[in-house]
Amino acid sequence: MLTAPGDFTHARHFAGARHALAQAQSLPPWTHTDPRFFAREMERIFRRHWLFAGDADRISKPGDWWSTALAGVPVLLARGRDGAVRAFANTCRHRGCRLVPPGEGNARAFKCGYHGWVYNLDGALAGAPQMEHSKDFDKSAYGLVAIRAALWGKFVFLCFDANAPPFEEAQGGFLRMFQGYEFDRLVTARRARIRVRCNWKIYAENLMESYHIPYVHAASIAGNDFDPGMEALAGKSGGLYGRTPGQPVWLDFGPNHGAIVSRHAGSNGLLPNERGFPAMPGLSGVAAEGSYFAYPFPCALIAGNIDCLWTVGINPLSAGETELTLAHHFHQATMARPDFAELSQAYYRRLDAATAEDVVITEEQQRGLDSPFARPGRLSHMEPVVHEFRRWIVDQVAD
Ligand code: FES
Ligand SMILES: [Fe+2]
The missing domain is CATH 3.90.380.10 (Naphthalene 1,2-dioxygenase Alpha Subunit; Chain A, domain 1)
Incomplete structure (x- = not known):
């Protein structure tokens, strides 16, 4: 496999790609093969920008959910009783199990298969068996981690960066x-x-x-x-x-x-x-x-x-x-x-x-x-x- 040089983020590798079109060169071939460059793209591009996720028809009714992985991040989208589309990190707040396997369906709540923690459609932790014995355990602090979601007509965009500009501004x-x-x-x-x-x-x-x-x-x-x-x-x-x-x-x-x-x-x-x-x-x-x-x-x-x-x-x-x-x-x-x-x-x-x-x-x-x-x-x-x-x-x- 073609690997990138040690200083692969250095601007000199990309100078040719910045030229005007009539003089532009392609990106170095290792930008398509090297896992470290791929990791850099995930961090700098896919963790920072608004990403097209698909269409909201998959979750048209209250209780509809859709579980997928976008750029390697497990995400769970759900339409709440209030009709709002929400996105969450699809990771249980107890010990981190993926909460819902990839797919689509309709549910009243989401129950983790590992120890039975239950989350509402709005991500709030509704049930956590045996946790009354744990000291100072505050359920309200252990809801699913929210991911920014924007609906544009029927299309859903997600952003993993809390500090990125709003979707309407970015696009x-x-x-x-x-x-x-x-x-x-x-x-x-x-x-x-x-x-x-x-x-x-x-x-x-x-x-x-x-x-x-x-x-x-x-x-x-x-x-x-x-x-x-x-x-x-x-x-x-x-x-x-x-x-x-x-x-x-x-x-x-x-x-x-x-x-x-x-x-x-x-x-x-x-x-x-x-x-x-x-x-x-x-x-x-x-x-x-x-x-x-x-x-x-x-x-x-x-x-x-x-x-x-x-x-x-x-x-x-x-x-x-x-x-x-x-x-x-x-x-x-x-x-x-x-x-x-x-x-x-x-x-x-x-x-x-x-x-x-x-x-x-x-x-x-x-x-x-x-x-x-x-x-x-x-x-x-x-x-x-x-x-x-x-x-x-x-x-x-x-x-
Ligand atoms: S990891 Fe989900 S309940 Fe334990
Ligand atoms: Fe084509």
């Missing part, structure tokens, strides 16, 4: 981008979870550029003639990847996000020649006439289209392994259509086909990078979000 520009959708009327129709044997950054970057589309996705989405990657390669790029809204494709960057916004006919959610749904109701602005590929750094893609949204949650497991959660979200009016069950399959086929191709190539990239002869490369003009993402990473991890 303000990103949130405004999606004002053209009726988020509160979206319903999650399908979720799929897969493991990929590559570093989390490799998969994230794959989702951030269309340079690879003609090569990796020749058998699937490459035929979509509104795809910006195809347009640029065909020399039709014109003002492609400009910064001005209204160009065929433009970029939107904020302190903690990047986005590719495209104005085009049709839907990015389908394979070429497949039939889908009409535009969902309530769209305005770009949402009504194009698509968003938007990345709330560090770990999600939110793809907005006229007929559906899909999300990819990127959950790092180790330096070389990542869990993806792919989810499709449709407007409730779309889901009420009699042809929903049939036509929705077309959207799943598109994402499944492209994902299978991306998994193959990202695992090959991981293998290639994990070589003593791997060297930093260069970027094309078609990888501006990748470039911005790497600079953001470097800002977090370098001394």
